[in-house]
Amino acid sequence: MDELACWLRLLGAPGVGRVGARRLVQRHGSLEAAAAAQPPTDLVSQALQRSRRWLEGGQQRSLLMLGDVDYPPLLLNSPDPPLLLFLEGRREQLAQLPAMAVVGSRHPTPQGRETARGLAAELAGAGLAVVSGLAIGIDGEAHRGALTRGASWAVLGSGLDVIHPRAHRELAASLIERGLLISEHVPGTQPLPQHFPVRNRIIAGLCQGCLVVEAAEQSGSLITARLAGEAGRDVFAVPGSIRSPQSRGCHLLIQQGAQLVQELADLLPGVAAATLKAAGPQGVEDPLLAALGWEPSSLEALQARTGWRTEALLARLLELELEGRLRRVAGGRFERTAAA
Template structure:
């Protein structure tokens, strides 16, 4: 029997990829239910094989009914995604637990289960800083975003933003003139550019940086998706710089998510009379670091900029019943710090492996940051 062809850069065959898409793209299911099902049954194919009764027990009647219904949109998205992946060697998809999955994003509370990437995969693990701000920026704000992005890029920080009008676009443009490059995290499938005015900019980013989305090709610009992508912008980055923002702003959501993930938050001050400065001033009052030049950020992050260790090579990993990490875990729940002390793995590698084992049903995550080995019958 001929094996299904692999999906680029993910270590998935197409049947596995189809199972991921059914779990993630089924209308009415939702990310939280998908995570509960994966935690209970493991890989997506095992979830689908469990059946409606098991789905109902784990995720509730609404989620079970959604997954049981035929969904034409899933087939449409699958065909669009496969066509997109086949269109270029620079088109990739990464599943949670893949060795190439961004380590910093993996350490956040809600990492995407699948990531689509167009461009350089290497940038996803690089030292980076998010630059966000108003879509209705002032000329000075746009110039500040370009100048900071260019200077930070020349200092070796990849600039992450959201491809929106205003500050985001200026930050990407400035970073493209630097040596480090830029990552654009978008709220659509990567076969769509939104806003359309940024088509040329998106093409430059794809060539010299990376476009990233958790949404499958074929996903249009839906308003609810853009706040969700902010957690990815914050999660990929060592910190977030807010250039201009009103008091009620998506940029402040990104700053809050960065803070919740333990990342630094920076803000550029402005006139007390300018509406676009009020969000930055509020962040500074709440503890964000006031910055006047890029060097302020570079100096603040100096101690955090160290090479991220790659997870152990797949060929060096023992089978699940003789896994050295399971041996280190033993039969008593342990914290991440305790496991790190026992096995000596870097934090990023250890977190990636634990998530992979959790999805495989070998490890359970308990309240209080504890992990427990599960013995299979």
């Protein structure tokens, strides 16, 4: 089996899931051995066939798998990095551009639409990719605004051949041309309700921070903001009228410590600091387990001890995790296992 077939067999095994798949790789010592231990099923075979047909259908289509050299370091350092991503568009932007999530209500006010378009355009003009979920409302306005000045990426809750909503097919085509479509779902997957809260972790994980423009108190955008905060990313919110239901979620975020945003200048200091942190110093050859010691340590602490670049550090951490010699624990930290 090739790597795609291995991951699909693991992810398609009953009761395994993403976390279980990582544990099986650790237990068996390799992806190939873990996949071989799972019985083949018709559903997995069909998913593999659909995936290969889709990949062969366009030059801008590709797979990003856990362990690839261009896997985004920020996403790799998130609490639940996806094992497999389908991409369509300009994959090179993942390594070239820092990113900011811009999310919000599916039923925004006219002022909210204008604010999302304007701030997204300014962020893209400042050299960031604007990331959102291709939904109607604030998501769509953020994508459109960003594409007027630069790049935008959309993370879907369906297969990349199932654009949802259908009204955004033209917008999706523009994103493929100048940005990127991203999904962890195999082609043909329908946009089921349970997919969207899960895909929000990818939006949060890809980005330096998350900006919420308008959101009700029960908005899914607050899930993205919470996931961003749990991943150690900055959370920003645009205030609005105290009489507007679409602003109550933003006001709640501000009460909880989100940074209030009125203009681009309110976003850039935090983004610049996060970008510098992600860049890291030049790497040197030091044993990573020795630097880790016997207490849980954060990525920042390990960088300070080793001097490694973020990409090299995360790649080695992944190797050690797959070998079963360290594990991720709460707070985005790492600790040795007994096997180390």
